[in-house]
Amino acid sequence: MRTDPFANAEAQVIGPARPYRQRDHIPVTHQHIFTMECILTASRIIEILREDQHFATWLDYLDEIGPPPVAISLVDGDAFMAALADLDVPVDDIETLISLRFQIESDPDLWWILVRAVHSLLLRMDIVDSPPGFHPMPIAIGPIAPFFYVYVFVMMLAHTKALHHRRSIPEVITIATMADIGRNMLVHRKWHGTHGLAAPDWLTLHPRGMIYQLGRLQFERSDIDKTTGNAIAAVGLPYRTGDSCLSIHIPDFMGSMSAAACDDSFHQASIFFADHFPEEEFHIAVCNSWLLDKQLKDYLKPASNVLSFQSRFRQIRPAEWNNDGPIRFVFGPIDEPLESLPQDTSIQRAVVSHIQAGRSWHGGMGWMEL
Ligand SMILES: CC(C)(COP(=O)(O)OP(=O)(O)OC[C@H]1O[C@@H](n2cnc3c(N)ncnc32)[C@H](O)[C@@H]1OP(=O)(O)O)[C@@H](O)C(=O)NCCC(=O)NCCS
Numbered sequence: 268m269r270t271d272p273f274a275n276a277e278a279q280v281i282g283p284a285r286p287y288r289q290r291d292h293i294p295v296t297h298q299h300i301f302t303m304e305c306i307l308t309a310s311r312i313i314e315i316l317r318e319d320q321h322f323a324t325w326l327d328y329l330d331e332i333g334p335p336p337v338a339i340s341l342v343d344g345d346a347f348m349a350a351l352a353d354l355d356v357p358v359d360d361i362e363t364l365i366s367l368r369f370q371i372e373s374d375p376d377l378w379w380i381l382v383r384a385v386h387s388l389l390l391r392m393d394i395v396d397s398p399p400g401f402h403p404m405p406i407a408i409g410p411i412a413p414f415f416y417v418y419v420f421v422m423m424l425a426h427t428k429a430l431h432h433r434r435s436i437p438e439v440i441t442i443a444t445m446a447d448i449g450r451n452m453l454v455h456r457k458w459h460g461t462h463g464l465a466a467p468d469w470l471t472l473h474p475r476g477m478i479y480q481l482g483r484l485q486f487e488r489s490d491i492d493k494t495t496g497n498a499i500a501a502v503g504l505p506y507r508t509g510d511s512c513l514s515i516h517i518p519d520f521m522g523s524m525s526a527a528a529c530d531d532s533f534h535q536a537s538i539f540f541a542d543h544f545p546e547e548e549f550h551i552a553v554c555n556s557w558l559l560d561k562q563l564k565d566y567l568k569p570a571s572n573v574l575s576f577q578s579r580f581r582q583i584r585p586a587e588w589n590n591d592g593p594i595r596f597v598f599g600p601i602d603e604p605l606e607s608l609p610q611d612t613s614i615q616r617a618v619v620s621h622i623q624a625g626r627s628w629h630g631g632m633g634w635m636e637l
Pocket residue numbers: 516517518519520521522523524525555556557558567568570571572573574596597598611612613614615
């Protein structure tokens with residue numbers, strides 16, 4: 268008879284009683300021998316997370332929504348590898364993800380969070396209403412922290428594909444869209460110099476069918492906010508706060524954004540959304556980015572792609588960006604001395620000299636009629 272390594276896991280939980288009404292099914296893998304020390308350490312994860320108010324609130328939410336009504340599983344073997352490939356996970360992160368999945372499968376707390384996080388996304392599939400955000404996991408939970416949400420997105424993949432299939436979205440667009448998850452692992456390296464997923468909260472859009480990569484740009488289904496609605500009304504157009512709009516994003520690690528590439532993306536979007544989202548009318552696109560900072564005009568050549576992109580939008584007002592935004596997107600780490608940053612291109616020189624002159628970057632918010 269095989270010994271179930273989880274048989275006593277619940278009894279080994281230390282720390283205050285937790286509010287969880289029930290434990291969801293925990294998969295048993297027999298590929299590893301679990302020591303009691305491992306289970307003890309692992310079973311403190313919820314306790315550790317609860318020390319942070321953000322996570323405490325999120326865990327309460329995950330408790331409230333209960334387990335998902337459908338069976339969900341973390342695929343393994345070739346199917347796991349195929350999922351990582353579909354998410355375009357960098358090749359040199361794959362070994363890590365294979366070895367860390369042991370922690371997920373052996374840890375009741377992690378498994379509970381994983382399943383409930385998936386459920387939180389499933390509850391908001393295909394609707395413009397975000398679930399509570401995915402906050403980066405603290406390193407205190409162990410080496411899985413920067414990779415944890417990758418497993419959530421692996422678990423979501425079949426559901427995302429089913430949704431895209433229902434909407435007749437071509438597979439090539441599904442693959443291009445979901446590749447942002449792997450790309451975000453490159454962004455983590457750029458920003459922090461280490462491996463992991465940089466912005467798990469941002470990536471909650473992709474599995475829910477809220478964002479699509481169409482050529483160089485990403486198009487997010489969104490609603491016109493109040494500030495934009497007022498600006499649109501002020502010029503006499505018939506679109507209002509709460510109407511559908513497309514929010515435009517510019518992924519990193521995809522090279523320059525020529526005007527022709529952007530034209531092509533907008534052209535693709537006009538066909539794509541009419542074909543696959545006929546019930547939603549998109550007449551307005553919005554963008555909130557450091558790239559829309561009007562001050563960039565003082566530094567960049569007139570032929571700059573960024574300036575050309577800016578000119579598509581009617582500026583509303585500065586956004587809430589600060590110097591960290593441009594530093595992060597141009598250089599990566601935000602804590603390097605300014606004098607040490609490379610000064611090879613005009614945008615690099617712009618970002619640094621502007622700050623050295625005592626000025627601030629504030630980004631911009633803009634809108635355009637499609
Ligand atoms: C947005 C992006 C594609 C623009 O690049 P681009 O198409 O080359 O833009 P421009 O033509 O306006 O570039 C102007 C100059 O800045 C340089 N440049 C642009 N982005 C750069 C970057 N991220 N790092 C270093 N140099 C950059 C260009 O090489 C060019 O240099 P030059 O004038 O010395 O020849 C690029 O900055 C990028 O990929 N950024 C990361 C993603 C991002 O910021 N997304 C928005 C998030 S809100």
